[in-house]
Amino acid sequence: MVMGAAGSKLEKALGDQFPEGERYFGLENFGNTCYCNSVLQALYFCVPFREQLLDYYSSNKNPGDAEENLLTCLADLFTQISSQKKKTGVIAPKRFVQRVKKENELFRSYMHQDAHEFLNFLLNELVDILEKESKAAKTSPEVSSSSSSEKTANGPSNPVANGVKEPLLTWVHKIFQGTLTNETRCLRCETVTARDETFLDLSLDIEQNSSITSCLKNFSSTETLNAEDKFFCDKCCSLQEAQKRMKIKKLPHILVIHLKRFKYIEQLGRNKKLSYRVVFPMELKLSNTIDDDDTEYSLFAVVVHVGSGPNHGHYVSLVKSHNHWLFFDDENVEMIDETAVQTFFGSAQEYSSNTDHGYILFYERVNGAS
Numbered sequence: 437m438v439m440g441a442a443g444s445k446l447e448k449a450l451g452d453q454f455p456e457g458e459r460y461f462g463l464e465n466f467g468n469t470c471y472c473n474s475v476l477q478a479l480y481f482c483v484p485f486r487e488q489l490l491d492y493y494s495s496n497k498n499p500g501d502a503e504e505n506l507l508t509c510l511a512d513l514f515t516q517i518s519s520q521k522k523k524t525g526v527i528a529p530k531r532f533v534q535r536v537k538k539e540n541e542l543f544r545s546y547m548h549q550d551a552h553e554f555l556n557f558l559l560n561e562l563v564d565i566l567e568k569e570s571k572a573a574k575t576s577p578e579v580s581s582s583s584s585s586e587k588t589a590n591g592p593s594n595p596v597a598n599g600v601k602e603p604l605l606t607w608v609h610k611i612f613q614g615t616l617t618n619e620t621r622c623l624r625c626e627t628v629t630a631r632d633e634t635f636l637d638l639s640l641d642i643e644q645n646s647s648i649t650s651c652l653k654n655f656s657s658t659e660t661l662n663a664e665d666k667f668f669c670d671k672c673c674s675l676q677e678a679q680k681r682m683k684i685k686k687l688p689h690i691l692v693i694h695l696k697r698f699k700y701i702e703q704l705g706r707n708k709k710l711s712y713r714v715v716f717p718m719e720l721k722l723s724n725t726i727d728d729d730d731t732e733y734s735l736f737a738v739v740v741h742v743g744s745g746p747n748h749g750h751y752v753s754l755v756k757s758h759n760h761w762l763f764f765d766d767e768n769v770e771m772i773d774e775t776a777v778q779t780f781f782g783s784a785q786e787y788s789s790n791t792d793h794g795y796i797l798f799y800e801r802v803n804g805a806s
């Protein structure tokens with residue numbers, strides 16, 4: 437069978453260097469589900485994320501009382517992979533994919549899907565489930581102690597409802613969440629208004645022959661609000677010209693960068709894929725943060741879009757595990773050389789035979805305060 441053959445090839449390639457306890461499994465494709473497989477592999481090799489899911493699985497082992505949801509299906513899948521006897525092979529993420537289709541009709545068709553949209557959906561779903569569980573865990577002792585008398589159940593003395601609403605930080609937040617601050621300076625009175633917003637990933641506009649660093653610089657560049665687009669200054673109590681800029685206030689542990697390769701082109705009336713060459717380094721230094729501490733990140737996964745258009749194509753992923761780079765293409769897993777990663781930067785010419793482009797980048801923080 438294909439499984440054994442592919443497995444042994446990778447095992448041979450790694451030889452003695454096959455990492456202890458690690459598993460490299462391809463994922464079966466159920467008809468254009470590569471958007472899902474490529475993201476799953478990137479997340480599986482996001483070690484803090486994987487560890488949390490495996491923990492979640494082992495502490496919620498009672499299948500009877502737990503209702504199946506995306507979190508349980510994902511925890512189940514990751515556990516299945518990590519507990520395989522064989523070191524390599526293929527797994528069918530069937531229950532997980534069925535659950536995705538059940539939860540979101542966008543992913544129900546067999547059409548080409550957007551891997552970034554899927555990642556976004558998945559992380560937000562996981563956050564929702566964890567928040568609900570945490571709320572339920574907080575309320576359940578109260579419920580059980582008062583459940584004997586139905587009269588008090590809706591009473592005003594419900595201790596749960598009185599708590600101050602504090603944003604709950606789930607482990608998904610702790611891994612992926614960062615904070616941006618949107619600063620607006622009124623040009624008349626110089627007052628700076630700052631508004632914070634959180635993110636689980638950063639979506640960056642891209643330019644031809646650029647790099648992640650320059651895309652991030654553009655992201656944080658100053659924009660002038662004037663003419664039709666003036667800013668209402670609370671101090672001046674009127675519309676004023678202002679300067680606006682977006683800065684990263686708090687960097688996440690895992691920085692996920694989405695390159696906006698699919699752009700709506702007015703003249704075409706549809707999306708076009710931008711095959712621009714955007715260099716993403718192995719080690720990324722971030723300097724557009726509030727406190728300019730040079731924070732360093734290390735690249736560990738790339739979701740790659742293969743193809744020339746936005747509505748068709750394929751997704752694969754590149755993953756760094758124990759200092760080796762691996763190439764995951766649905767069922768197939770191969771070792772690749774680190775130098776091969778740069779072939780996914782994009783092309784400097786508009787028409788190029790190479791249509792494999794880095795689309796979602798996963799960086800892990802290697803220094804700096806948390």
Ligand SMILES: [Zn+2]
Binds near residue numbers: 670
């Ligand atoms: Zn003002």
